[in-house]
Amino acid sequence: MLWWIFALLLIPFLDAVLLAVIVTQFGLLNWVGMVLLVVLTGLVGMLLVRAEGRRTIRKMQRSMAQGKPPTNELLDGGLLIAAGAFLLTPGLVTDAIGFLLAVPLTRIPIRAALKRFVIIPYADKKTGGFASGKVWTVGFPSEGTTSEPSESTDGGTYDLGSDAYTVNDEDSYTIEFGDDRTDDTDDERDDDPLAR
Incomplete structure (x- = not known):
């Protein structure tokens, strides 16, 4: 400086x-x-x-x-x-x-x-190295990466630290955040008239 x-x-x-x-x-x-x-x-x-x-x-x-x-x-x-x-x-x-x-x-x-x-x-x-491309940024973890998938449930749950991403056999998904929020867009729209 x-x-x-x-x-x-x-x-x-x-x-x-x-x-x-x-x-x-x-x-x-x-x-x-x-x-x-x-x-x-x-x-x-x-x-x-x-x-x-x-x-x-x-x-x-x-x-x-x-x-x-x-x-x-x-x-x-x-x-x-x-x-x-x-x-x-x-x-x-x-x-x-x-x-x-x-x-x-x-x-x-x-x-x-x-x-x-x-x-x-x-x-x-x-x-932490993102600008020069030294960090894994997209896709699901696979062999050779630092994050491995946790035990699989119906469709598969991937451990993303405090957040989790679950893929069911149906065409739906659930994102669970570390602060007990979930992203189920269809259920929230039915209950909340302002979300339409």
Whole structure:
């Protein structure tokens, strides 16, 4: 966390140092030109961020229409928001960082590095390995997995810790939760007029 704070404080410091060097080396006339350059790069950058944002939204909509999660597009959206913030901040260093985040040629490697070194390790730490696919997630337990089925009843009961899933010979099911709730949808609808 301290590293991020240091990096965020370093960027304005570099902008101020660069501005001081330009003013002392080239004089006041070039300083005015530099201010105009910063304003121009901010305007051009915002137009670029706007166009890339629209393109990213279209890509996100296509991914969702195909049933795919728009993970890369969401990361692109976050990077474009950061690019807009950097481009609105006056300074040559912040404008350079903003353009690096806005242009797709440089944004894609930044997105890949962010995903690999920040997002996946954080998600793995929070979910116990789910983000990198190290956890069994779907289907019934079978041989070779850590959870084995308990003793079978009519259709089969599978031990899921405090919850149990029973499959009867008929086309019905019962889910028993650890807090003594059951999910029998047909019985509850007959008794509860609000459930219809």
